[in-house]
Amino acid sequence: MPKRTAFLGKTLAAAGTAAALALATAVPAAAAEPTAVEQDVAQLYQYVIDLYNGLPADALRGVDRLIESPIPRIGPQSQAADGPIPGCTAGSLLTYANKLASQLTPLEGKALDALSGLSQLYVQGVASDKTPQVFGTDGQYTPRATTTIDKLRGFWDIESWNIQLVAWKGTDLGSQAKMVQTFSLGLAPAKVKAAAALATKVLYEVPAMQGGRNPLLTLNAFSAPAGSLGGKRVALGDGLLDTVDVLGFDDVSVESVVGHEYGHQVDFAHDNHPRNESAEMGPDAYGGYFVAHAKGFAWNARTQQEVIYLDAAIGDCYHSHGTPDQRKAAGAWGEKQATSQANPNRIVPSATMIEKFQKEYPKLMPPATAASRG
Template sequence: MSQRSRALGRTFVAVGVLVAAAAATAVPAAAAAPKPSSVEKDIAQLWREYEDLVQVPGLLNVLSESKPLVESPVFGSGREPGAKPGVIPGCTPGSLFSEVDKLRAPLTKLEQQAVDLIGGLDYLYASVVANDKSPQVFGTDGQYTARAAAAIDKLRGFWDIESWNIQLVAYKGTDAASPEKMTETFARAFAPARAAAAGALASKVVHEVPALQGGRNPLLSANAFALLPDSPGGKRVLLGDGLLDLDGRGGFGDVTVEGIVGHEYGHQVDFAHDNWPDGEAGELGPDAYAGYFLAHAKGAAWDARAQQEFAYLSASTGDCKHSHGTPEQRKAAAAWGERQALTQDNPNRIVPSATMIEKFRKEYPKLMKPRP
């Protein structure tokens, strides 16, 4: 596989931290604490079940090796081990982070624990248990299903990589509300009786914490992911309902589905070529590949307005932590990809994916140069 560590966990809130977050917040300090409520007991018990679940090697890898669209508080930082620490001076995170902060701000500590825990279980179900052999419903009310299906079909025919086994799977906050789905998830590690009990407990928590909105709180699925070929669920792209909802609120509803799926499919292009770029290049490359696909006459063939909107959508997911790229860098990468499609001599020719990767490698240093 890669010659470097693949523990890249990059998500809206970051991979690898689900376990750390569980260990840090699962059980409140006992000393002189008031008697816990029944809800607190349920959440603490579910955390313990979750911690045991993710000790299964395959599931632990899913948490640490996926490629999320945005850095996430649930999963941990996507920054490479040798990357520069700290916040980039003068940088303002993309608008998506502001929306997430607004949603998390009024939550109590217990509610935040519940969001992180249930969001983690939703992610594990989508990444390991669910598959595209059953009908996938995209959007909280299924409003994006047709567009998502059309986008993945178009991408499979556009890029010259093995594509028949790349699944597009819905990542839904409501999955944890289903005792059956959660039982299937816990059954990856537990005997049937314990799996059924843990699955029922997960569903109970979803319904007894009002802030979770029965699983419809966007925070539970505010991300998208690309999973590696050797992941337990195989090659797949996860498209989160919460992310689609937040992007829709931000005015990107016309481009969010195709743009996000195009980006995550771009990671599959990198995987297919054993391309594991360090630092921000790992995210800016897929931004560029998506831009190329969306502007190309044989791809989505978007007009100038939609192309510009996608560049701003990419900017909305930029961070300031040397992880996924700043808003300006992500916007520039998307626009660069679009220009490659618009300026090539033959508008109907699709550049081979290996060539696109090499072209981006040459462009990347320019994208990273700070403006004077």
């Protein structure tokens, strides 16, 4: 979502000297009193900032989101380049998400910012797969999610018993008990109950939140390492699944996204933390290998093609997660590793897969560099 205050400042500057003088000499109008809803949203926003500031220092370290959300986030931000890559067009998922975000008013955007940050903390630090997890707005993806995580745990040669798969649901924001648990992670104890009550109030008094079903609240997925808040886990957002369905990738959505996020767990297990686009492109490759492999999903060529186009849909243009072309190439490379093996049943050790991809990675970068010169 654009920074509207910066935009407003530029607009006034462009109005010229006469307008500036008129503003300077006009009798100042009384500022409108904020409405009750505006006061609620502002107070909730402050509570959530205080909550994030009260978290342990390493609470969010290493947490890797699938996409850079168009909604401003409370908490640490990714270190992206100052400007977009010339000649690059963002993937269809980000384009669609930005379109949804652009339709929000400033008040709705602020409410969504606070609530989405709060919902991420719940799914990261409180939610547990020890209770039944329901994937998808109406639970429609639960069987596929369960099957996928079970296959992944048996596929890769890393410690897997303690990697949780948890559902990221905006409707959890409507539970007072869950919000009390969430604010207790870092907010002053005396403020926890009031903050939890306000969160559920804002959820329902701002209609654009749709009672937690606005897809932007959970339009993401992430993987978290052992040392972060809540420990090792993969979170799968309802809003992401709904959006991928709208874009036509429903056939492969759950398996591709969970396979990618589990790929981060493969990197975590080997202490592989690249500081370039291979941090995201590697999991694309591992996920492609998994879905194409005979002991993974053994998907056919047509379905493999759909997977790499979903990889491309998630690409960005900020030297952050990889461009659409780069992510598509990484997924295709992983699929080829599976389909070209002499022994289709052999699973390459995860450490070897990481090493192979890191050698391949520089070769996947020139297309974006060439495009930037065009």
